[in-house]
Amino acid sequence: MTHDAAAIGELRQAAAVSIQAHQAGMAATRTAKTEAGVRAAIEQMIMANNMTTAYTSIVTVQDEVLHNNHYHHELKSGDLLLVDAGAETAAGWAADITRTWAVSGRFSPTQRAIYEIVLLAHDLCIATIKSGIEYQEIHLTAARVIAEGLVDLGILRGNPTDLVEMDAHALFFPHGIGHLLGLDVHDMEDFGDLAGYAEGRTRSDRFGLGYLRLNRPLQAGMLVTIEPGFYQVPAILNDRDRREKYGDVLNWDRLAEFSDVRGIRIEDDVLITTTGTEVLTAALPTKIEAIEQLISGN
Numbered sequence: 001m002t003h004d005a006a007a008i009g010e011l012r013q014a015a016a017v018s019i020q021a022h023q024a025g026m027a028a029t030r031t032a033k034t035e036a037g038v039r040a041a042i043e044q045m046i047m048a049n050n051m052t053t054a055y056t057s058i059v060t061v062q063d064e065v066l067h068n069n070h071y072h073h074e075l076k077s078g079d080l081l082l083v084d085a086g087a088e089t090a091a092g093w094a095a096d097i098t099r100t101w102a103v104s105g106r107f108s109p110t111q112r113a114i115y116e117i118v119l120l121a122h123d124l125c126i127a128t129i130k131s132g133i134e135y136q137e138i139h140l141t142a143a144r145v146i147a148e149g150l151v152d153l154g155i156l157r158g159n160p161t162d163l164v165e166m167d168a169h170a171l172f173f174p175h176g177i178g179h180l181l182g183l184d185v186h187d188m189e190d191f192g193d194l195a196g197y198a199e200g201r202t203r204s205d206r207f208g209l210g211y212l213r214l215n216r217p218l219q220a221g222m223l224v225t226i227e228p229g230f231y232q233v234p235a236i237l238n239d240r241d242r243r244e245k246y247g248d249v250l251n252w253d254r255l256a257e258f259s260d261v262r263g264i265r266i267e268d269d270v271l272i273t274t275t276g277t278e279v280l281t282a283a284l285p286t287k288i289e290a291i292e293q294l295i296s297g298n
């Protein structure tokens with residue numbers, strides 16, 4: 001559950017190589033014709049550091065497909081490319097990073113607006129983490145920021161707190177805020193929820209909480225991911241029951257203006273310390289301007 005100094009040393013190395021790999025992927029986006037070309041650059045960097053991929057890389061312009069392992073799509077100007085890739089050291093310690101960038105090197109105004117909401121959720125979650133806080137509270141922080149942002153944009157209508165209570169955030173953020181990270185990328189999930197859930201706790205049946213992989217108070221030495229997202233998943237948004245339940249709170253006409261935002265996720269690896277937190281993957285930028293620079297190379 002908590003990592004000792006030797007483990008943290010390994011986890012730092014996995015994080016450092018994963019950062020280099022994402023930077024290589026960003027640079028490769030300038031010339032790559034397909035998702036596969038970007039994936040190759042990312043995984044080459046991991047291999048060149050004598051590491052392996054900690055999990056099957058996600059490198060996709062179909063950003064709304066949460067575990068997409070196809071790489072054949074052409075990269076087109078106007079697409080967002082979502083990359084979820086991490087390295088694993090020879091001893092088996094993993095990193096897990098997601099970034100989303102514009103293939104052209106320039107986010108559109110609509111992509112920028114949604115990206116800023118996801119980034120605000122990411123930043124506020126990380127700022128809120130400390131030893132003793134409930135991880136579910138971090139998840140709900142992200143849910144609230146996303147609901148507030150979507151209300152501001154006119155996509156959702158209503159009071160953000162009420163919207164989170166009715167799980168309206170999960171229409172666009174249909175997964176948990178993150179998970180434990182260590183020898184496995186979803187560390188210890190082979191035990192079901194035995195490690196992820198504190199004794200006596202079980203998964204919620206709520207649409208907006210049931211996907212949470214970790215539900216216990218955080219403590220120093222734990223390494224968790226923080227990975228808020230926004231996606232337009234047709235299977236969720238076109239579901240007849242949901243369209244009825246959320247018919248009054250979702251502005252479909254306004255949402256249609258954001259059709260070039262299929263999905264955005266931003267994920268970092270956060271170590272809880274006795275004095276606060278340390279983001280092991282912080283050296284990889286999350287701000288739009290810095291990412292646009294890395295893509296365009298200027």
Ligand SMILES: [Mn+2]
Pocket residue numbers: 096178179225227267
């Ligand atoms: Mn993850």
